Amino acid sequence: MSELETVVSKPKQVVVVGGGFGGLQAVRALRRAPVEVTLVDRQNFHLFQPLAYQVATGALSATEVAVPLRSIVKRQRNARVLLAEVTGVDLERRELALGPLPNRRGGGTLPYDVLVVATGSRYSYFGHDGWKEFAPELKSLRGALDIRARILGAFEAAEVEDDPVLEQAWLTFVIVGAGPTGVEMAGQIAELGRDTLRRDFRSVDTRAAKVLLVETADRVLGGFTPSLSIKALQSLERIGVTPLLGHTVVDVSAEAVVVEDEPGGRSEIAARTVIWAAGVTTSSLTGKLADAAGVPVDRAGRISVQPDLTLAGQPDVYALGDMARIEHAPLPGLAPVAMQEGRYVGRAISDRLAGKDPAPFRYRDKGNLATIGRLHAVAEVGPLRIAGFVAWVLWLGVHLAYLIGFQNRLLVLLRWSFSFVTHGRGARVINPQRPSGASDGPQTIV
Numbered sequence: 001m002s003e004l005e006t007v008v009s010k011p012k013q014v015v016v017v018g019g020g021f022g023g024l025q026a027v028r029a030l031r032r033a034p035v036e037v038t039l040v041d042r043q044n045f046h047l048f049q050p051l052a053y054q055v056a057t058g059a060l061s062a063t064e065v066a067v068p069l070r071s072i073v074k075r076q077r078n079a080r081v082l083l084a085e086v087t088g089v090d091l092e093r094r095e096l097a098l099g100p101l102p103n104r105r106g107g108g109t110l111p112y113d114v115l116v117v118a119t120g121s122r123y124s125y126f127g128h129d130g131w132k133e134f135a136p137e138l139k140s141l142r143g144a145l146d147i148r149a150r151i152l153g154a155f156e157a158a159e160v161e162d163d164p165v166l167e168q169a170w171l172t173f174v175i176v177g178a179g180p181t182g183v184e185m186a187g188q189i190a191e192l193g194r195d196t197l198r199r200d201f202r203s204v205d206t207r208a209a210k211v212l213l214v215e216t217a218d219r220v221l222g223g224f225t226p227s228l229s230i231k232a233l234q235s236l237e238r239i240g241v242t243p244l245l246g247h248t249v250v251d252v253s254a255e256a257v258v259v260e261d262e263p264g265g266r267s268e269i270a271a272r273t274v275i276w277a278a279g280v281t282t283s284s285l286t287g288k289l290a291d292a293a294g295v296p297v298d299r300a301g302r303i304s305v306q307p308d309l310t311l312a313g314q315p316d317v318y319a320l321g322d323m324a325r326i327e328h329a330p331l332p333g334l335a336p337v338a339m340q341e342g343r344y345v346g347r348a349i350s351d352r353l354a355g356k357d358p359a360p361f362r363y364r365d366k367g368n369l370a371t372i373g374r375l376h377a378v379a380e381v382g383p384l385r386i387a388g389f390v391a392w393v394l395w396l397g398v399h400l401a402y403l404i405g406f407q408n409r410l411l412v413l414l415r416w417s418f419s420f421v422t423h424g425r426g427a428r429v430i431n432p433q434r435p436s437g438a439s440d441g442p443q444t445i446v
Contacts, residue, residue, distance in 0.1 A: 029346020
């Protein structure tokens with residue numbers, strides 16, 4: 001029996017690492033528990049990742065999908081926020097090592113009684129980290145803003161390009177990975193060129209933009225049923241996206257992408273804008289936690305957890321979300337999974353404080369959604385397989401419901417409504433200031 005189960009005379013110190021979907025739900029689930037919660041994150045906001053691609057294509061601004069963590073927990077009296085990066089874990093001493101704090105002093109250590117780690121995942125470049133410079137990803141707000149700058153900058157470059165070959169290279173957009181993020185991104189860029197920007201430019205015809213969706217598998221949206229994959233493919237082709245199925249990216253540079261459709265069958269695509277949406281791996285903290293606990297990780301770097309989401313031999317250490325894999329019952333890396341796991345962990349901690357043994361975690365699959373473009377989406381809800389307008393309306397409603405904060409829901413609804421009527425996108429201002437870590441070229445204002 002752990003110390004958590006036997007000593008309840010004083011508030012336990014619960015440290016939650018990561019302010020994503022899982023971590024935030026764990027904090028909220030502990031709002032009535034006799035504990036003191038510290039939410040640690042290296043950024044001061046919660047990003048609604050499912051809509052990051054709309055930031056990248058100018059449909060939404062960053063402030064509409066990113067909410068300050070302090071504003072989310074300000075009414076939760078037993079919770080505080082610490083802006084810091086966790087650099088190490090000492091399970092024996094029950095403390096975390098922190099990087100520099102905002103006051104520019106050393107972070108020192110943070111003790112805990114119960115630890116919840118939910119640091120999420122990032123895209124994997126499959127051992128080719130040098131491609132990051134040329135193919136940014138959409139797992140972060142910085143990545144979305146970088147992509148937005150590259151997309152808008154590409155159209156601006158094409159406007160002043162005299163060489164038709166180079167003009168077409170600027171107007172060629174390659175998205176790597178045909179999962180929901182890749183499909184949604186491809187659809188948005190196609191509509192941007194065909195619809196939103198076509199009257200804004202004088203020298204270049206933005207409708208000539210080529211949007212190539214590269215996927216190693218033989219179909220798009222591999223997590224959906226084959227029938228919906230076919231419908232999604234048809235919708236993509238209808239709005240001007242060219243899927244390259246059965247193709248693997250083997251090289252990425254500032255000026256081209258090399259793809260292979262069979263062993264030795266390589267071709268080079270001249271493209272100045274490449275977006276990475278293929279495969280995921282976990283944060284560096286996951287490996288450190290696994291090493292400290294002596295538990296294995298899988299090929300994607302996910303740490304193995306027990307059915308109650310604790311680490312083997314560590315009943316007071318939880319891991320959840322994209323970074324964790326339940327032994328013998330792997331779950332997809334989706335926001336609903338992380339949210340349900342976060343709520344479960346909060347209840348499990350409360351149950352143990354009350355002397356109860358929590359039941360194993362059980363995921364309730366509420367379906368799968370992906371939007372392809374204006375009025376087109378696909379949805380799996382239980383036995384139902386829906387495509388087209390009805391699925392699109394369902395997608396809108398679900399994403400509005402999951403957004404945090406009434407203000408953000410209202411702003412996004414108004415922005416979507418205005419964009420639907422006008423075919424416009426309001427967040428298309430390019431900022432000449434280059435944020436730290438971003439590549440050269442125009443950058444957008446948050």
